[in-house]
Amino acid sequence: MIFQSYIFLFVFFPVLFMIYYILIKKRKRNWADIFLSAMSILFYAYGNVKLVYFLIFEVILNYCIYRFISISTKKDKHNLKKIFLFIGVSLNLFILFYYKYYNFFIENWNEIFKTQHSFKTLIVPLGISFITFQQIAFLVDAYRDEVGQCNLLEYIVFVTFFPHISSGPIITQDQFLPVLRNKEREQINWEKIDRGFFLFAFGLGKKILLADVFGQAVDWGYGNISGLNAVSMFLITVFYSFQIYFDFSGYSDMAIGISWMLNLDLPVNFDSPYQACSVNEFWKRWHISLTRFLTKYIYIPLGGNRKGKIRTWFNTLLVFLCSGIWHGASWMFVLWGAIHGIAMIVTKEVRNHNFRMSRRLSRILTLLFVNFTWIIFRTSGFSELHEIFNAFLRGGILIDNRLFQFFGLTSNSRYALICGIVLVLLTVMVLLVVVFMPNAKQITEKMKFRTVYGIAAIGVIVLCILHFSSVSMFVYFNF
Numbered sequence: 001m002i003f004q005s006y007i008f009l010f011v012f013f014p015v016l017f018m019i020y021y022i023l024i025k026k027r028k029r030n031w032a033d034i035f036l037s038a039m040s041i042l043f044y045a046y047g048n049v050k051l052v053y054f055l056i057f058e059v060i061l062n063y064c065i066y067r068f069i070s071i072s073t074k075k076d077k078h079n080l081k082k083i084f085l086f087i088g089v090s091l092n093l094f095i096l097f098y099y100k101y102y103n104f105f106i107e108n109w110n111e112i113f114k115t116q117h118s119f120k121t122l123i124v125p126l127g128i129s130f131i132t133f134q135q136i137a138f139l140v141d142a143y144r145d146e147v148g149q150c151n152l153l154e155y156i157v158f159v160t161f162f163p164h165i166s167s168g169p170i171i172t173q174d175q176f177l178p179v180l181r182n183k184e185r186e187q188i189n190w191e192k193i194d195r196g197f198f199l200f201a202f203g204l205g206k207k208i209l210l211a212d213v214f215g216q217a218v219d220w221g222y223g224n225i226s227g228l229n230a231v232s233m234f235l236i237t238v239f240y241s242f243q244i245y246f247d248f249s250g251y252s253d254m255a256i257g258i259s260w261m262l263n264l265d266l267p268v269n270f271d272s273p274y275q276a277c278s279v280n281e282f283w284k285r286w287h288i289s290l291t292r293f294l295t296k297y298i299y300i301p302l303g304g305n306r307k308g309k310i311r312t313w314f315n316t317l318l319v320f321l322c323s324g325i326w327h328g329a330s331w332m333f334v335l336w337g338a339i340h341g342i343a344m345i346v347t348k349e350v351r352n353h354n355f356r357m358s359r360r361l362s363r364i365l366t367l368l369f370v371n372f373t374w375i376i377f378r379t380s381g382f383s384e385l386h387e388i389f390n391a392f393l394r395g396g397i398l399i400d401n402r403l404f405q406f407f408g409l410t411s412n413s414r415y416a417l418i419c420g421i422v423l424v425l426l427t428v429m430v431l432l433v434v435v436f437m438p439n440a441k442q443i444t445e446k447m448k449f450r451t452v453y454g455i456a457a458i459g460v461i462v463l464c465i466l467h468f469s470s471v472s473m474f475v476y477f478n479f
Contacts, residue, residue, distance in 0.1 A: 001046035002473065003200075003254045004207055004464065012043065013258070020262060024186060033157050033180075036262070040162035044126060054125045055160065058095070062088065062135040063155050069142045070149075081143060088139040096132045099124050104329030126477065127166040129326055133293050134159065137172050140297055147173050154180060161264075163255035167248075167476040169269035169289035179265045189263050194449045196260030201457035202440040203253025208464040210430075211246035212472050214239045217406040222378065225387045229396025232403060233388060235427065240378050241371045242430055245274060247475045248287075253440045268441065274370070274434045277362035279343045282370060290326070294319045316348075317341040327377075332385070336376045343369060363435065399423060 001008055016039045023032035045052040065088035072081035097105075103119045110117055125131070138158075141147050150158075150173070158176050159165075179185075221228065221236030228236065252270040259266045273286035283291045299319045305312040317338065324337020379385045399420040401411045407426065409419040447453065 001043045002477075003251075003258075004204060004468065006465075006468065007046075009461070009465070012039070015039075017261065021188060024188065024263075027186060029186060030153065033153055037153070037156045037160055040157075040160040040165065043162040044160065044165055048123065050123065051125055055131075058131060058135065059156055059159050061091065062139065062159075063152060065091075065139060066142050066147070066150070066155070069139065070147075073142075073145055085139055085143045089136055092132050092136050092139075096128060098122075099128055101325075101329045127168075130168050130170055131159065131165065133170045133290075133326075134172070137170070137293060137297060141173055147177075150177065161259075163258045164266055167251050167255075167474050168287070169252075169255075169267055170293050171267060171289065172292075175267045185263050187263075191449070192260045192263060194454070195444050195447070196257040196262075198257070198447070198449070198453060198457045199260065199440060199444045200254050200257030201460045202444065203250040203255075203257060204464050205460045206246040206250030206253065206440070207474070208467050209460075211243050211250055212467070213406060214243040214246070215472055217403055218243050218378070220402070220406065222384075224402075225384070225391055228391045228400060229394045229398070230392050231397055232400040233391040233394075235399065235403065235423070237371060237375050237388075238427060238431075241274075241374050242434070244374065244377075244475055245434060249439070251474050251476065256441065270439075272434070272439045274367055275363065275436070276366050276370075277359050278366055279340060279347050279369065282366060283340075283344070290323065294323060298322060313345050316345050320344065330380075332376055332379055332381065336373055339373055339376065367435065 001012065003009075016036070019035055020032050023029070023035060041052060041055060044055055065084055068084045069081050069088075072078075072084060099122055102122065106117050106119055109115060138147065138155075154177060157180060158171075158173065161171075161176070164171055218236055218240045221232070221239070225233070249270050252268075256266050256268070267289060269287060269289050271285040271288060273282050276282035276285050299315055302315045302318070303311055304315060318341075320337045320341030321334060322337070323340070324333040324335070327333045327336075375388060376385065379388065398416065401413055401416045401419065404416075404419045404423065405411050407423060409415075409422060411419075
């Protein structure tokens with residue numbers, strides 16, 4: 001199930017909202033959590049019931065390992081605790097490898113050793129990367145004695161809570177369990193519901209009215225690379241930067257908005273990343289939960305920056321290689337992660353030598369770098385990447401008039417110049433918004449709600465519903 005669907009908007013969430021708050025009003029919080037968990041599992045399994053078995057298996061497996069770690073801690077059996085942690089992390093990584101990377105491994109094995117091992121037809125469970133990292137983090141925190149007591153119901157809600165389960169954020173127990181246990185949940189917070197509803201509408205608008213529109217142009221462009229000139233190809237790459245920005249931003253807004261409407265909280269996972277003035281700052285704003293996970297559970301345990309310059313470089317590069325491969329089973333993701341890792345190292349070294357430049361110039365260079373690396377992120381392989389670079393070398397200053405149709409402009413060559421100017425102005429306007437304007441969460445938190453805002457939110461939702469026929473999946477559903 002996805003947020004941008006009729007069944008979610010008109011059946012799933014209204015039913016969940018009403019019954020959940022009826023139970024909360026009657027002071028039956030445990031029953032409210034049981035119902036929330038059941039609905040979350042239904043959300044996850046909608047369209048493919050077999051996914052339920054995977055999710056239940058993951059939850060039971062990791063909770064049992066957590067209990068073994070907790071018992072070992074109480075009995076002061078440190079070595080046994082280490083063994084259980086090793087088993088837990090290994091099993092989670094094995095499951096992730098099997099479903100997500102098995103065929104990638106076989107493909108490369110066949111290529112290197114000239115073998116003909118067959119591929120497996122596997123259904124990759126939705127959000128497997130998020131679920132795996134979340135549960136690994138929980139086990140590590142339990143090993144470090146940072147979790148305390150966590151009953152099975154709390155753990156089920158923690159893992160399955162539907163706003164984050166398919167596309168993040170990767171939440172940790174210290175971010176969610178205190179909120180889940182907060183007695184304020186037993187009160188209906190109408191202000192929070194209002195803000196959540198508005199933020200959800202904001203996010204839905206980003207996804208349907210912006211990300212999907214740019215996405216259609218991008219899909220067409222990547223399907224016609226050989227016929228594009230440099231200007232058109234450049235616009236396509238910019239459109240993809242917009243698509244993935246509004247797609248991820250829209251999902252994040254909707255996830256937080258839904259959580260607010262249920263009087264719960266999710267950590268911020270997206271914070272105006274195109275306003276970053278360095279690669280380092282970009283990763284503090286883009287997919288914040290992934291950066292936090294990689295820093296806390298990989299970078300710091302490896303020694304962080306405490307073991308000399310060379311070791312710091314190695315740790316940084318390894319973390320970004322992990323980030324790349326986490327996104328998908330492709331050498332393009334590995335390359336994308338490696339380039340970001342190298343850029344992070346170079347940026348830190350330059351700053352260590354007291355080199356400074358204006359924030360405006362830094363922001364422009366960072367944005368250009370990010371846009372360039374999105375090209376690698378989007379391409380299916382090195383041959384396609386080579387085609388794109390060839391397109392940049394073709395020259396030409398006129399925009400391909402076939403692009404205009406995706407933005408409600410005529411493809412008639414007679415009006416090509418006017419439409420081209422309009423499209424460029426639209427691109428510049430969107431760029432100025434994402435680079436300089438506050439984000440939806442910041443706006444929502446500062447707003448003093450009035451009836452007109454509620455009407456506006458409903459209007460956006462209605463407008464989005466009218467465009468549901470052309471809706472696409474979220475980009476991060478693939479990860």
